[in-house]
Amino acid sequence: MKQPYVFITRRIPEDIITPLKAEGRVSMWEKEETPVPYERLEEEIKKADAVFCNVSDPIDAALLEKAERLKVIATMAVGYNNIDIQAAAERNIQVAHTPGVLTETTADLTFALLMAAARRIPEGIEVIKNNEWGAWAPFFLTGRDIHHARLGIIGMGRIGEAVAKRATGFDMDIVYHNRSRKPETEEAVGAVYVEMEELLETSDFVCVQTPYTKETHHLMNREAFQKMKSTAVFVNTSRGPIVDETALYEALKEGDIQAAGLDVFENEPVRSNHPLLTLPNVTALPHIGSASEDTRRKMAEMTVGHILQGLRGEDVAHKVEM
Ligand code: GLV
Numbered sequence: 001m002k003q004p005y006v007f008i009t010r011r012i013p014e015d016i017i018t019p020l021k022a023e024g025r026v027s028m029w030e031k032e033e034t035p036v037p038y039e040r041l042e043e044e045i046k047k048a049d050a051v052f053c054n055v056s057d058p059i060d061a062a063l064l065e066k067a068e069r070l071k072v073i074a075t076m077a078v079g080y081n082n083i084d085i086q087a088a089a090e091r092n093i094q095v096a097h098t099p100g101v102l103t104e105t106t107a108d109l110t111f112a113l114l115m116a117a118a119r120r121i122p123e124g125i126e127v128i129k130n131n132e133w134g135a136w137a138p139f140f141l142t143g144r145d146i147h148h149a150r151l152g153i154i155g156m157g158r159i160g161e162a163v164a165k166r167a168t169g170f171d172m173d174i175v176y177h178n179r180s181r182k183p184e185t186e187e188a189v190g191a192v193y194v195e196m197e198e199l200l201e202t203s204d205f206v207c208v209q210t211p212y213t214k215e216t217h218h219l220m221n222r223e224a225f226q227k228m229k230s231t232a233v234f235v236n237t238s239r240g241p242i243v244d245e246t247a248l249y250e251a252l253k254e255g256d257i258q259a260a261g262l263d264v265f266e267n268e269p270v271r272s273n274h275p276l277l278t279l280p281n282v283t284a285l286p287h288i289g290s291a292s293e294d295t296r297r298k299m300a301e302m303t304v305g306h307i308l309q310g311l312r313g314e315d316v317a318h319k320v321e322m
Contacts, residue, residue: 004049004311009036009057010076016300023311024049042066050307055079055287056268061087072310076303078102078159078290079239080320081212089322096306096316098299100158102290107162109289110237113261114205117233117283119143120259144204144233144258146170152203154219155210155238156182156191163207164189175199178210200227205235212239220244225251233259237289240265249275252282263289 004024008017011032020026027044029036035056036044045051046066053059055077064070064087073083074096088095116122120143127133127141147170153160156178164174164185174191176182177199185191200206206228210216220234220243228234234257236243245266251257259281265274268287276282290299306316 005047006050006052006307006311007044007048008052009041010054012052012300013297016297016304019308020052020304023308038063045070050074050310052076052303052307053083055082057082059083059088064088064091064093067091067093071313072096072307072316074303074306074310074316076299078106079211081239083320085320085322094310094316095320096303096310096318097320098302099318101298101302102295103158103162105292105295106159106237106289107166109263109285109291110159110163110207110209110235111166113237113263113283113285114207114233114235115146117235117259117261117281118146118205120281122283123280144231146172146205148172149204150175150202151205151207152176152194152199153191154178154196154199154206154208156185157209157211159237160207160209161185161189163209164191172205175203196224197227200224201229203232204229205233207235208238208242210238210242212242216242218242218244218247220248222247222250225256228257230255230257232257233261235261237263240268245276249279252276252279259283261285263287 006020006024006026008028010029017026041063045063046068049069050072053073053075059073059082061084064084070093072094073088075083076098078097078099080095080097083095085095120141124141150173151167153164153176156176167174168189174189175194176191177194177196181193225247248260252260261283263285264287277284309316
């Protein structure tokens, strides 16, 4: 029987992919800084039995049409909006993702971003690095209190709950909105379910933790930002297109809201001329929610495990269902 062929769309440490090499032929996109060009993906997907991909690889229907022997697509991410799940299912290709393993790390980063935006940490760093630190001034770089403030979480899944858990340590008043109520979470972290409107109107921090789907596209639009408090801080560590960036830019510029902390953007990577990056009240990060050494290793190992399962004809452990 022909040896299976696995294509990996980013450089992954050798020791993690050793089990794949024992199973078949493996090739890996060589360049660390640039994503695999679509044309190369087209060539690879034609030959591959398995693809190890990540958040920024567009595994769309046109690409999947080229697949001749593909059995499994394993993404090193919890979010899988870059993969056409239906097109994969029609071709009996299993799709796997990495839930759970990155929850706490992503919640840490979410909280770091929330705190940085509220307390104007990037602005403080700029001041000191640019030798602009003058006399101590009573209202210099004053931000917003985190403790005892109201945190509104949109999307109460694993990461939402982990963010809420952190908020309890700051005595925050936690409200959430979700497609369904989460009684266990309410019990565990004292979060209160509210309608979206109430969440937006009353929260000091609005944190988006929902997956990106057709339903959540531009969920945070002009109307939503206008409902928020003018002192509120908006945080997004889920997916960029959940936010209408033009509306967010206007809200921040016009003072409809106070600040934003963003780890994700509509079209990544963004450059310094992106309108949101020109605003002092935006704290921006380059999509590093799950980026701790340990968690990224665990995600990669889990992805390798999914590929091995798929190649052996087993059900993958964390299958994305339609
Ligand atoms: C990262 O964005 C992920 O979905 O894991």
